[in-house]
Amino acid sequence: MAREDTPLDQAVFDSTLAAELAKGSDRRVAEGRARSAAVRAYKAAHPEEAEAAPAPAAAAPAPAAAAPAAPAAVAAAPAATAVAVATPVTTPVRTAPLPTGNIPTPKKGADDKHRLLALVPPEGIQRVEREQGDRVNVWPHLLIEEFVAMLILTAGLLVFSTFLMAPLRQLANPNLTPNPSKAPWYFLGLQELLRYFHPMVAGIVIPTFILVVLAAVPYVDRNPSTKPGDRKIAISMFTVLFCFGATLTIIGCFFRGPGYNWIWPWAQGVFFDL
Amino acid sequence: MKLKPPSPSELGDRLRDTEVWKSIFRPGSIFRRGYKDTSRDRALATMNNVLYHLHPVKVKRHGLKLTYTFCLGGLSFFLFILLTITGIFLMFFYRPMADIGGAVAYADMQSIRTTVFFGDLVRNLHRWGAHLMVFSVTLHMARVFYTGAYKPPREFNWVVGVILLFLTLGLSFTGYLLPWDQLAIWAVTVGTSLGGYAPFIAKQANFLLLGGVVVGPQTLLRWYVLHVLALPFVLVIFLAVHFWRIRKDGGISGPL
Numbered sequence: 001m002a003r004e005d006t007p008l009d010q011a012v013f014d015s016t017l018a019a020e021l022a023k024g025s026d027r028r029v030a031e032g033r034a035r036s037a038a039v040r041a042y043k044a045a046h047p048e049e050a051e052a053a054p055a056p057a058a059a060a061p062a063p064a065a066a067a068p069a070a071p072a073a074v075a076a077a078p079a080a081t082a083v084a085v086a087t088p089v090t091t092p093v094r095t096a097p098l099p100t101g102n103i104p105t106p107k108k109g110a111d112d113k114h115r116l117l118a119l120v121p122p123e124g125i126q127r128v129e130r131e132q133g134d135r136v137n138v139w140p141h142l143l144i145e146e147f148v149a150m151l152i153l154t155a156g157l158l159v160f161s162t163f164l165m166a167p168l169r170q171l172a173n174p175n176l177t178p179n180p181s182k183a184p185w186y187f188l189g190l191q192e193l194l195r196y197f198h199p200m201v202a203g204i205v206i207p208t209f210i211l212v213v214l215a216a217v218p219y220v221d222r223n224p225s226t227k228p229g230d231r232k233i234a235i236s237m238f239t240v241l242f243c244f245g246a247t248l249t250i251i252g253c254f255f256r257g258p259g260y261n262w263i264w265p266w267a268q269g270v271f272f273d274l
Numbered sequence: 275m276k277l278k279p280p281s282p283s284e285l286g287d288r289l290r291d292t293e294v295w296k297s298i299f300r301p302g303s304i305f306r307r308g309y310k311d312t313s314r315d316r317a318l319a320t321m322n323n324v325l326y327h328l329h330p331v332k333v334k335r336h337g338l339k340l341t342y343t344f345c346l347g348g349l350s351f352f353l354f355i356l357l358t359i360t361g362i363f364l365m366f367f368y369r370p371m372a373d374i375g376g377a378v379a380y381a382d383m384q385s386i387r388t389t390v391f392f393g394d395l396v397r398n399l400h401r402w403g404a405h406l407m408v409f410s411v412t413l414h415m416a417r418v419f420y421t422g423a424y425k426p427p428r429e430f431n432w433v434v435g436v437i438l439l440f441l442t443l444g445l446s447f448t449g450y451l452l453p454w455d456q457l458a459i460w461a462v463t464v465g466t467s468l469g470g471y472a473p474f475i476a477k478q479a480n481f482l483l484l485g486g487v488v489v490g491p492q493t494l495l496r497w498y499v500l501h502v503l504a505l506p507f508v509l510v511i512f513l514a515v516h517f518w519r520i521r522k523d524g525g526i527s528g529p530l
Contacts, residue, residue, distance in 0.1 A: 133334060134334065134335045134336075135332040135333060135334055135335060136332060136333060136335050136338065137313065137316040137317065137320070137331065137332055138316075138320045138326070138329040138330060138331060138332060138333055139304075139316050139319040139320045139326065140316070141333075141338055142329065142333055142337070142338060143320075143326060143329070145338060145340075145345070146345065146348050149345040149348065149349060149352075150348075150349070150352050153349055153352065153353070154356070157356070157399060157402060157403055157406065158395075158399070160398075160402055161395055161398035161399045161402055162395060162398075164398065164402070165394065165398060166397055166398045166401035166402065167455075167457055168383055168384070168387065168453055168455055168457075169455040169456040169457045170455060170456050171377055171380045171454070171455060171456070172372070172377065172380065172454045172455055172456055172458060172459040173456060174459065174488065174489070174490070176456070177460065178456055178457075178460055181460040181461070181463070181464050182461060182464065183461050183464040183465040183468070184446065184447060184450050184461050184465065185405070186408050186443060186446070187447075187464075187465050187468065190468055191464065191468070194468070198471075199467075199468070199470075199471045200471040200473075202468070203467075203468035203469055203470070203471050203472075204469065204471050204472050204473070207468075211436065211440065214415075214436045214439075215432075215433045215436045215437075217419070217424060217432065218424040218425065218426075218428070218429035218432045218433070219429060221424075221425075223425075224425060224426070225422070226421065226422030226423075226425060226527070226528065226530055227422075227530055228420070228530065231422060235420065238416075238419050238420075242416060273457050274401075274402075274405055
């Protein structure tokens, strides 16, 4: 029987779906739970159909006494927990095939094999309370995405490296200071600060402060929400600081020329090497 | 009876039935015969591969969205691998020696550019890749901040990430000196002079780091060892912790 034409109780479906969505479940999860509750409710209300259906006979209908309980329970507690909804009210009785009495006898000369059957006490089982959620297999979905990203990066870097030569200047000469002398680009924001602050502040205090504050971010920002709307202060502070650092770095890279004085890159040229 | 040569597909099947092939590719490998596109075999494909098993078997669907991660963390890791490979190549042709009167390091740089087969391309890849890695690690940090991915239980992994950013800068900065040209020593001179004002320990720290009072041949050797061995070693340890904590903290953060 196809999934679409399984008869279900529409009222139970709607109420369970609404309850699940109100609880904040994922839509797919909510729909699945609503469907299972509705199908169960329908089967409980129509035991005769379940018997007539060509479904496997192992899933026998539940006692009729329990039947009206299912829709009632769901309807009475629309905000019921997931466990309550998922608990089958009508427990299907599964009948195992009867033992045949034919105990297999090992062939002569065969290896002496044995099987172990372990009994695990209930308290020995670790219960993991976790939402299954909406998950996909890493292979192929994620791995293909990563592979394509890697290919694009490699291709881009190869093309870039084929046409753009990395700089190599004259042999190092400790007696000949080039003008201007710049640090690598990621330190140029700090070098820029050196124009305004004492070297002790620009070279030690501020970098140390940045690293310590960065590391402390998760312990200072105790707001549990990850929604951008709830994090306006954190996001704006980070954005301002990030843009501030980026601006200082760009100034240091392109707007500083001989003597580390201010220049316009389009007028006096670029004094910057990567 | 005429003997017909086996078709390529038959040949492939026979090859994949050999004991050697089956011993290399574990059950569930997509290269093994009988791989079926089922949930079970997809799970095995991840679990039974030494590279892929860094990943869990399943991830949250929203984590696949390009606009959530922009692949920045993964690409930073990939750049690290690329830099390791190109770096090993360069190590064959480079000696970190710069004594007075004979700058071997600089001469080696010139020969890498001119005489070594593909030397200039590999050196370009190494240099541009290094700059790109600093850039991508920074952007990865910004992405993690904007998605709030540092919030409990991921606080400590953010701290590990800050350490990794610091190590990435250290790797890039120590590598900057190695060409031993005017650009290298003066950028490093300026960069280390920034740290020369540290209270109490400035002189000692600078002396330890530079192997002298100014950037010289001793500095080159020290920074070479830091660049090719010490810092990558420390970085790999923190990378391992970083990846392990991602799994232990419940995989990718979100959804928003």
